[in-house]
Amino acid sequence: MFDFVIPKGDKGDKGDKGDTGSAIIVDGDKGDITTADSGATWTLNDGVVTDDKVATPASPASGIDSAKLRFLQVGEGAVARDVRSRLGDVFSVTDFGADPTGSVNSTAAFQAAVDHATGSGGGKIHIPAGNYIVAGLVLKSNVWLVGSGSWNTKLWLPNGANTDVIYGEGAYDLFGTGSDQGVVNVGLFDLTIDGNRNNNLSNGQGIALYGREFYFQNLVVTDVRGHGIRTEWARGDSRYGMESCYTNVRVNRTGYHGWLNNGPHDSVTFNLIIIDAGQNGDNTSDGLYIGSRMTGRFIGCHVWNRASAFRHRYALYLEAGGGGNEFIGCHFEGAYNANVGIFCSNNLFDSTCRVYSAWNGVNIYMGGPAATFNDIRAQLGGPGVGRPGVCGVVMGGTGSDWVADNNIDVIANHQTEGVVWFTYSGGNNRVRARGYQTSGVLAFGTPKPTDIVDMSSHGASPARMDNKHQVNFLTASANAAATWTFDAPFATVPNVVFAPSGPGGALPNGIWVSSISETYVTIYNDNPVSVGLFVRADWV
Known part of the structure; x- marks a missing residue:
């Protein structure tokens, strides 16, 4: 057996001329080798190999066995590999028959690609530009799906599927169990997931994952009948840490919560935008629902409703029993019940956060069995156009709510129903507020003796309250x-x-x-x- 190297360049005459570029090495023991008059053409069984291309074989259906061709990368020290191995560095769903035109269902092709990647130890699966029909794709550990841009690559739920577009292996056996199992190291990049909610009337999440180490980037989830995204994991550690990282995620028009986020804890979210969550009915679901197992950092997030849409219940909901979340440069607006609902402890909102355009009169509601030790430094704005007057912070709604030991230091403008409602304060709250309003009251109810209050708002009655x-x-x-x-x-x-x-x-x-x-x-x-x-x- 002898190998011939056919370099790119000047006709490839006998392989000894031309520049130093990538080369194809041809096994010479597979048939007679001849040179065409034009040069640089070598006959190999049923295929033709040139310095530029492999010509169509005599039997197109069979193709040319890429194991018979070898690839040599440019650069000193490069080692020749067979082309099959080289092409196998990147998995593509189209290699397994996925249809980018959306004419046929591609779920089986996507699943075959995922299973093949899993069997190979994991890896990235490329999804070329196109519209793919996918329903109930089971995502497995160590597999990343990588599209060609969220405007170019779309996974579309078919009519009447009434299921998730993508869910993690074993997710529905693990949700709510507190298990430390589940998928690990899965990623979704540069693509759109469309739940086709107008033609799926009873069920279906965009993404549902139980596990840890999730990575989302440049991801759009839109028009979903159920939750746009659902993630969950128990408390605990993982091989490389349990934290997930989400960057540039948009969730648009969901039936239930925009994102039901119940872990993994200590995750980081950058530039999350949620629009029109809760479209199955007014005041039924939330934009961003943070469950009791989730603690994380949220930077530059915006949750809101379009004017013509159903209202989400809360733009941000922090579930009882959880806490420890940090919000930096985030905006929450347009909610029916309250823009922000805090039912747990030790959350932080820095001074670059804004809460405004409440639909039904409350910017921040604090309640539940332990809304304590929260640090709120946001700017509070007035109501939506044509909507009722707004209150800044409501401390509880019943005697069973315990709202105590919080630090509230806000700029509060146009809070005509009161900057703070103290009626159900549990005491030991430190409240400082400055603002302006054209009418209305400064506060509602009486601070507890252990509350420390220093508030002033031009135009309010009274204009100042300093209870110490x-x-x-x-x-x-x-x-x-x-x-x-x-x-x-x-x-x-x-x-x-x-x-x-x-x-x-x-x-x-x-x-x-x-x-x-x-x-x-x-x-x-x-x-x-x-x-x-x-x-x-x-x-x-």
Whole structure:
């Protein structure tokens, strides 16, 4: 057996001329070798090999066995490989019969590609540009699906399939179990998943995965009857860490939650956009639902509704029992119940977050058995056009809600129904707010004695509330007492000082505090004339 190297270049005369480029090495023991008059043409069994191409074989259906051809990469130290091995570096769904025109169902072809990649130890599967009909594709560990751009590669659920477009192996046996099993290291890149919701009326998620180490990038999920994306995993570690990373993800028009995210914990999400979640009915589902097993960092996310659509219940919902999430530069708007619902602890919203355009009057609602130790520093905006007046932060709705030990430091404009509702505060909340409004109240309800409140809003009534440093003006009639009931009760008896203001001249008798508690002070005027008093009470 002898091998001939046919270099690219000057006619390839006997393989000894031309530039140094990639070459094809031909096994010489498979038949007579002849040179065409034009040069650089070698006959090999039923195929023709040139320095530029492999000509069509005599029997096209059989093809040319790529194991008979060898490939040599440019560069010193390159080692020749057979072409079959070289082409096998990249799996393509079209190698397994997937139809990019959308004329026939490609699910079997996609599954064959996934199974082949899994059998080869995993890898990337390329999806060329096109529209592919896919239903119930089972994604397995260590497999990444890579399209040709979200505008160019689309996986389309067929009419009446009523199933997920893609789900992880074993996902529906593991959801809700708290298992540490599931798929690991799966990726979806540069493609669109279309759930065809108008023609699938009863069921179907865009993506449903149970496991860890998920990677999404430049991914669009649209028109899904169920949840756009559902992810979940238990608490725990993994070989290279359990964290997932999601970048440039768009979810558009879903029947239920835009993303039901219940893990894996400690994941990072960049530039997530969710539009028109909950389209199966008003106030039924949420844009971004963060489950109790999920803690993560969300950077640059935006959840909203189009004006003509059904309203999601919450743009962001943080489930009871969870917590520890961080939101940076995120916008939440357009929700029916409240833009943000916080039912757990230790979440952080930094000052670059914005919450606005509430559909039914509430920007942030805090409730549940333990809405505690949250740090909220967002900017709060007014209602949607033509919608009811809005409240900034509502602390609970019933006596069973426990909203305590939170730090709230916000810019709050146009919160005409109150910057904060204190009615069900559990105490020990530190509240600081600054803002502007054309009318309405500054607060609703009374802070608990252990709350520390410092709020002001131009145009509100009253314009300022500082429950630890309160001031008032009293008029004490001649030889009579005047009582001031504090605007908000103190945690302990405050220090009280006062200064008379008129009438002119010395007063013949004294003025003193005759009674004081955490909720009021009484001052007695022992003079024959009425006296005005500037009074200040300070909690120390």
